[in-house]
Amino acid sequence: MRSFERSTAIQARLHDLIPGGAHTYARGSDQYPDDMAPILVRGKGARVWDVDGNEFVEYGMGLRAVTLGHGFEPVLRAAALAAADGLSFTRPSELELFAAEDFLALVPGADMVKFAKNGSDATTAAVRLARAVTGRDTVAICDQPFFSVDDWFIGTTDMAGGIPTVDTVKFAYNDLDALAAILADGRVAAVVMEAATAMAEPLPGYLEGVRALCDQYGTLLVFDEMITGFRWSAGGAQAVYGVTPDLSCWGKAMGNGFPISALAGKREHLERGGLRTDHDRVFLLSTTHGPETASLAAFRAVVQTYRTENPVARMERAGRTLAEGVNAVATDLGIADHLQVRGRPSCLVFRTLDAEGEPSQAFRTLFLQELLVRGILGQSFVTSAAHDAAAVDATIAACTEAAEVYRQAIERGTVDGLLRGRPVAPALRRTAAPRHLETSTSR
Known part of the structure; x- marks a missing residue:
């Protein structure tokens, strides 16, 4: 025991x-x-x-x-060597160029990339950018488990305490008619979705249809590649299914556990966060630790492993x-x-x-x-x-x-007598019950 x-x-x-x-x-x-x-x-x-x-x-x-x-040795070695030369500087490091080149070589549909630390950083930046590009506020999200810790998504869950009403609507996966009905009024800035999930593969023509609908209604298509990236393939779901989004958001396995995420996409959109735009600038991503060297080096070692192994x-x-x-x-x-x-x-x-x-x-x-x-x-x-x-x-x-x-x-017909304790509960729920804990008396 x-x-x-x-x-x-x-x-x-x-x-x-x-x-x-x-x-x-x-x-x-x-x-x-x-x-x-x-x-x-x-x-x-x-x-x-x-x-x-x-x-x-x-x-x-x-x-x-x-x-x-x-504890994968090539990733640990790369991160340790980079960290030994310093983690964070007041100017970009050479690693930022190398890591960007590595990333864009994997994701041919993307022209530019910006690194951060959390997946939510990337998805929320994508939403902000889509709103700026389209001049619209509504976000359409696929009815899938999780996209961000930020208000635009958490406001749609059972754990929405402290969040004002959000302008976010949901649509069912593999249902083009449902998405078309949402997009028809021209209010949607972005369609945010996973191209596939563990339990749901796209029906033939579905992702192509989503792409066409977004083009028809002037909406930006955002693929959340947090899980599919480096798990479906090194190039993510978009490389597997052959449909290119306007923006894509990455994280998780990029660093094999090291904290790193990315927002990638078309140059015409991402340049709005830079210095080569005639539009009002978008506060895209600006994080102290986004270009931290150990995680960028870890990412490059992950990419190298995917190049040489399978x-x-x-x-x-x-x-x-x-x-x-x-x-x-x-x-x-x-x-x-x-x-x-x-x-x-x-x-x-x-x-x-x-x-x-x-x-x-x-x-x-x-x-x-x-x-x-x-x-x-x-x-x-x-x-x-x-x-x-x-x-x-x-x-x-x-x-x-x-x-x-x-x-x-x-x-x-029951777990009684076999289960020792209470059942687990959904992670995102309105109340602490059914796994409420009594206040500790140890402090």
């Missing part, structure tokens, strides 16, 4: 000092079974270790930010083997209608359905619980190139035992 005693104690202290006990809502303890949220101390490849000495095969890989594996193929190979193995286990146990691994092989999710076949947080938590006690950590089965055969085999073995427990719950 694994102990989570030290992790639980540290998590309690984190809640005393940090709202939510984590700096990212998706990393919160409410996303894991009660008293089973590991506090990590190190990682290598596809494995991580916590303060209790537990070793886990990790999935999700830094919220999809790590594609080459934790990390995407390794991620997809591991994902296919894993999905086939776990789904075969579920079939053998007669619960394939309740426990499923689905999605693009490099970006898998698991579906946890209850006895009636409905999505269930309680059943999801039971599955997470049974994986954790068997050395598997992750809210998904998102792989990296470091997920070798041993890691995948260990995961399938753990899933085999976890699925036995899951079958018991399906047969009973």
